[in-house]
Amino acid sequence: MPEPAHSAQPLATLDARPPCLATIEAVPAGERMVVTCRGEFDIGAQGLEPELYAVLDRSATGVDLDLDEVRFCDCGGLNVLLSLRREALDQGKTVTVRAYSPVVGRLLELTGARELFVTEHSARPEGPGAVEEQPQPMDVDQELRLEVDQLRRAMRTRPAIDVARGIVMASFGLSAEDAWTVLVTASQNTNTKLHELAQELMGAIHGAAVPEQVQQQMAAAVAKVREQGPDQQGPDQQAPPPPAA
DSSP, X not given: OOOOGGGGOOGGGSOOSOXXXXXXXXXXXXXXXXXXXXXXXXXXXXXXXXXXXXXXXXXXXXXXXXXXXXXXXXXXXXXXXXXXXXXXXXXXXXXXXXEEOHHHHHHHHHHTGGGGSEEOOSOOOXXXXXXXXXXXXXXXXXHHHHXXXXXXXXXXHHHHHHHHHHHHHHHHTOOHHHHHHHHHHHHHHTTOOHHHHHHHHHHHHTTOOOOHHHHHHHHXXXXXXXXXXXXXXXXXXXXXXXXXX
16 A cells, blocks of 8 residues: 655655744844844754844944843854854954843853853943943954864863753753753852763763762752743653652
8 A cells, every 4th residue: 555645755855953942133222233132042043143144234333132031042052142253253343242141141151152252231321422332352363262162162062961951851851941950050059060060960871970969959950940830841840750870
């Protein structure tokens, strides 16, 4: 009996690209453009790159990013920001981060990428005759060295971190966002680099012991995200806790 035609579709016709769960809104502000970003900045946010480049083209001196409403950001989202920054450098412009959410702040801190963006936390000057001081970029050679270092680090550590996040998701029945929050929280509270924590969790799969402090902080972080309610968790909310390491 012949198979239905739809079952024989070539794989090439399938769109394997992850969905874009982020949006941007751009408004002019003098010689610059202020871009407010919302949603989840992961690898799917690459779909926003053409729009971000177009906004950059419309500015005279660059783009100011407001990331305060970004509720999730990983290395894929960071690469989108770095890509926009590289394009700005090619045009003799700058990209600044004027505000960011806690999840973005943690990522910038853990990856050391904060130094690549001029952050503006103070209020902008107001009143007659007030002159807004434009951020002064670092030496170009220094910027490029920092960026290369951060990109190399991200390339080395991202696979382990992604695997560790999958372990946390499967073990505790959490969403990708909550699993990321658990990893980052445990990393901060144990003063352990994120990629080192990921390696410890991967080692536990093969029988290696996870330090007691890490286990305690992981359990506390999981309990905290579960307190936020079922809307913040994945479909398998009632999954039993994993066996003791």
